[in-house]
Amino acid sequence: MRLTKTLLATTALTVAAGASATAQDMADSMTLVSWGGAYQDSQQKAYVEPYLAANPGVSVTWDESSAEAVAKLRAMTEAGNVTWDLVDAVASDAMRLCDEGLAMELDHDEVLAAAPDGTDASDDFGDLIVSDCFVPQIVYSTTFGYRTDMVPEGVDAPDSICDVFDLETYPGKRSLQKRPIDNMEWALYCDGVAKDELYDVLSTDEGVDRALAKLDTIKDQVVWWSAGAETPQLLADGEVFIGSTYNGRLFSAIAEQDQPIGMMWDLQSFDLDGWIVPAGLPEDRLARVLDFLKFATDTQRLADQAAYISYGPARDSSAPLVGKHAELGIDMAPHMPTDPANATNVHIYDYEWWADNRDDLDAKFQAWLAQ
Amino acid sequence: MSDTTDTGPVLAADGTPLKRSLRRALRAQKIRALALIAPLLIFVLVAFIAPIADMLFRSVENQIVGNTVPMTVEELRDWDGEAVPDEQVFRAMYFDLFLAAEAKEHTKLGSRLNYEESGVSSLFRTTGRDVDDMGEVFQDAFEEISSDFEEAQVWYDMMSGGDGVEGNERLLSNQVGRLEQLETETYSGDVGFVPGSAISDILPNTARAYSAFAAFTHFVDEDVVAEEEPWEAVYAALALDLEDPGTAAALANYDGPGADLLRQAAATDMPKVDMKSAFIESNKDWNRIEYWKVIKTYSPPYTTGYFLNAVDMEKTAEGIALRDEDERIYGILFKRTMFMSMVITCSCIALGYPVAWILANLPARTANLLMILVLLPFWTSLLVRTSAWKIMLQQQGVINDTLVWLGLVADESRLVMINNQFGTIVAMTHILLPFMILPMYSVMQTIPPSYLRAAKSLGATNWTAFWRVYFPQSVPGIGAGSILVFILAIGYYITPEIVGGTTGTFISNRIAYHISTSLNWGLAAALGSILLAVVLILYWAYDKIVGIDNVKLGG
Structure with a gap:
């Protein structure tokens, strides 16, 4: 009896010692980098607050620099002083x-x-792991309102x-993003190119000319945007009739601000x-x-995030757990880009292809814009 | 008349020659002055000049190619560019790429060369993943012959040639030096391995590959060389060495550690080393001559490529040529930036001059009150001011609504005043106006009103009095304001980005794009250098024409 007790006590002590040792080995502050706005709020509520509740004594600082993450991280690394711990980035930036x-x-x-259910993370995320460095959180889409x-x-x-054309x-007027990605594909598709041949066509000089020629037909009616907030504003002001932007921005204009805006999901462009x-x-x-990271990207946390913003969780296993909007109480599933009703015709842009051709096409696209 | 006829030096009170004493006093004064400005000078040097110089240096720097694939660069030196390079070059590329992939540096090279030729990025990324597999073929073959080839210690003994033999220090230090370049670090200390001289004569490729592996294992992985199984590339190198018929003969007389093992391997049929096929199988683009040309063209440590790119030109195999018409953009943007900055400066003068004149001629109390109005925009965020112009100028905006309400413009034909040059000029004129008004005001304040009264009393009309008497005295203020506004305007990018649309953007928008999005810092640095040079030339021209002494920021 005494022996058992001693043994138990020793085990408990060892466990306690082990636990405290791991906690001691971890830094007690983190700098997270994100995009600010509603998206960062959703991260704060869905993962950071629960994590801090479970780990008192840890503090989190937000840096709203994701838009310049690539350049800033490069500068920090060259200076040998990386102050960021975790950076939110779009898939193409992550690849870069x-x-x-x-x-x-x-x-x-x-x-x-x-x-x-025990499925490995790599299977649960599936093809969305587009780079060895990247842990996907959400699927969003660039689509039209x-x-x-x-x-x-x-x-x-x-x-x-x-x-649109x-x-x-x-x-x-229409508003389109001031970059070749998506616009070139949409133009070619509407010029009669099959969806699975878009990149084959775009790989040729004639294909690029063809896409630009199609865009030429609406060029003088286009307002070009560079920040995601611009299209919802242009739509709200009645400056444009139709415009592309991130689906979450349109959701908040429609559901939260009651603007007379409709969603047009056809050939929405998925991104991560x-x-x-x-x-x-x-x-x-x-x-x-x-x-x-392990906590913030588990099945429940990713599903929780969808209660604050209409972006689809990146895990397959999170999809069934998506519930209602935290404040409006509306069902979130129909507003997700991944909802079957919305995703009848989607475009998944080819990261590898764009990583290779971005510099070249961007030069052509910008020259075309400037003419 | 003094009667001193002494021609000796004039002496100071303490007896030293006056000249020397004066010089000493002056020097002390200079040192004191220097000491006083030293904090600022050092701050400016460290925080401003040095980073800018470092950034501008990137516009010519191109060491990454030579540092990442040095052997390939060497092999390509004699390549004529007529056909896809031969096996020799592919072998060099294999060993270069293997080490670079271990150090995770190959994708950087891919991104760098992708600026010049689309597709190089994925070429390096995909093949970098496959280099392990290419060598594994040989690893498997050797391990088939004898399981001793799996043993780290066997390899270590074999390549070091045993205890007490002469070592090939030079080979090792070459490989360490190469690793230093690749990782941009400096390494010192003992690797814990030296290749034997005898074995490195017999198996040159293997000794080199193993030395590279040893240096990497020790310095980067921080492991013990003798305990790690060598890379696949080392097996490939051994297969390559054994293909040479001379090797078997040389091995016959070798009695170092592992000699039997090597003889056994030399007597066995091995898969043939055909890196060219292996590369092309990994990515068929290795068969594209353009990619090899771009590696060769950009192999020197310094390049004019970024500058050529910045003036819409490019390096081709035939020399320097203009880019295709559909890719020329920087010429247009430089011209546009200059033109619009001048228009903005002129409209600032036109709007600012009367304001400064009124401010200078009002009683101090009223002038101070009005001055607050001039300064007020300074206290508002730049983004807010720019966005406000958006609301004012857009088609459903305040101005258009008012015009439609007044009936001056039909509802269907609202004016387009934003997302074009007009919008940029209006918004930037507004934002930069205080920089014009303030120097003009401070100069005008010093012009005595009595001059104008005197001119008038001598019979000058109002216009003559202003134009012949007042205006010439206010020119230094205009000069100072113009320089300020013009130089600020040239470098502006937030406002043109927001209200400029496609026809109102500046060169700085492209620089920002290359800094933060495309990561092509070399090109951004080249564009920035050109912009800086243009500003300096304009400043020089201004000095020649107007004279920089005529510029006054204050009384």
Whole structure:
């Protein structure tokens, strides 16, 4: 009896010692980098607050620098003073950071939690792990919103991507992002190129000319945007009839601000956003970040995030757990880009292809814009 | 008349020659002055000049190619560019790429060369993943012959040639030096391994590959060389060495550690080393001559490529040529930036001059009150001011609404005043106006009103009195304001980005893009250097024409 007691006590002591040792090995503060705004709020509520509640004594600082993450991280690394612990980046930036050796390569099955049914993380995220450095959080899409009150009389509301290029049926200004990605693909698709041949065509000079020629037909009706907030504002002001932006921005304009705006999901362009860990973090900070990362990207946390913003969780296992909006109480599923009703015709942009051709096409696109 | 006829030096009170004493006093004064400005000078040097110089240096720096794939660069020196390079070059590329992939530096090179030729990025990324597999073929073959080839210690003994033999220090230090360049670090200390001289004569490729592996294992992985199984590339190198018929003969007389093992391997049929096929199988683009040309063209440590790119030109195999018409953009942007900055400066003068004149001629109390109005925009965020112009100028904006309400403009034909040059000029004129008014005001304040009264009393009309008497005295203020506004305008990028649309953007928008999005810092530095040079030339021209002495920022 006494022996058992002693044994138990020793075990308890060892366990306690082990636990406190790991907690001691972790830094007690983290700097997270994100985009600010509603998106960062959703991260704060869905993962950071629960994590801090479970780990009192840890503090989190936000840096709203994701838009310049690639350049800033490069500058920090060159200066040998990386102050960031975890950076939120879109997939193409994550690839670039990985290529530049600025982000750490991760073994997804080892550092991330498995799904509740035991599926490995790498299977749960599936194809969305587009780079070894990248831990996806959400699927968002670049898609179109239009002014419902500006649809000409006797005409149906736009329901095809090619309506954007149809100035006769749908006169009025359009807003498009000031970059070749997505726009070139939409233009080619509406010029009659099959979806699975888009990149083959775009790889040729004639294909690029063809896409630009298609864009030329609406060029003088286009307002070019560079910040995601611009299109919702332009739509709210009635400056444009239809415009592309991130689906979450349109959701908040429609659901939260009651603007007369409709969604046009046809050939929405899927994109990913997720975390990267900067390369070369000291051990204690890395331990803390990996601990947080495992928590923040588990099935429940990703599903929770969808209660604050209409972006689809990146895990397959999170989809069934998506519930209602935290404040409005509306069902979130129909507003997700991944909802089957919305995702009848989607475009998944080719990261590898764009990583190769971005510089070249951007030069051509900008020259075309400037002419 | 003094009667001193002494021609000796004039002496100071303490007896030293006056000249020397004066010089000493002056020097002390200079040192004191220097000491006083030293904090600022050092601050400016460290925080401003040095980073800018470092950044501008990137516009010519190109060491990454030579540092990452040095052997390939060497092999390509004699390549004529007529056909896809031969096996020799591919082998060099294999060993270069293997080490670079271990150090995770190959993708950086890919991104660098992708600026010049689309597709190089994925070429390096995909093949960097495959280099392990290419060598594994040979690793498997050797381990098939004898399981001793799996043993780290066997390899270590074999390559070091045993205890007490002469070591090939030079080979090792070459590999350490190469690793230093690759990782941009300096390494010192003992690797814990020296390749034997005899074995490195017999197996040159293997000794080199193993030395590279040893240096990397010791310095980067911080492991013990003798305990680590060598890289796949080392097996490939051994296969390559054994292909040479001379090797078997040389091995016959060798009696160092592992000699039997090597003889056994030399007598066995090995898969043939065909890196060219292996590379092309990994990515068929290795068969594209353009990619090899770009590696060769950009192999020197310094390049004019970024500057050529910044003036819409490019390096081709045939020399320097203008880019295709559909890729020329920087010429347009430089011209536009200059033109619009001048328009903005002129409109600032036109709007600012009367304001400064009124301010200078009002009683101090009223002038101070009005001055607050001039300064007020300074206290508002730049973004807020720019966005406000958006609301004012857009088609459903305040101005258009008012015009439609007044009936001056039809509802269907609202004016387009934003997302074009007009919008940029209006918004930037407004934002930069205080920089024009303030120097003009401080100069005008010093012009005595009595001059104008005197001119008038001598019979000058109002216009003559202003134009012949007042205006010439206010020119230094205009000069100072113009320089300030013009130089600020040239470098502006937030306002043109927000209200400029496609026709109102500046060169600085492209610089910002290359700094933060495309990461092509070399090109950004080249564009920035050109912009800096243009400003300096304009400043020089201004000095020649107007005279920099005529510029006054204050009384």
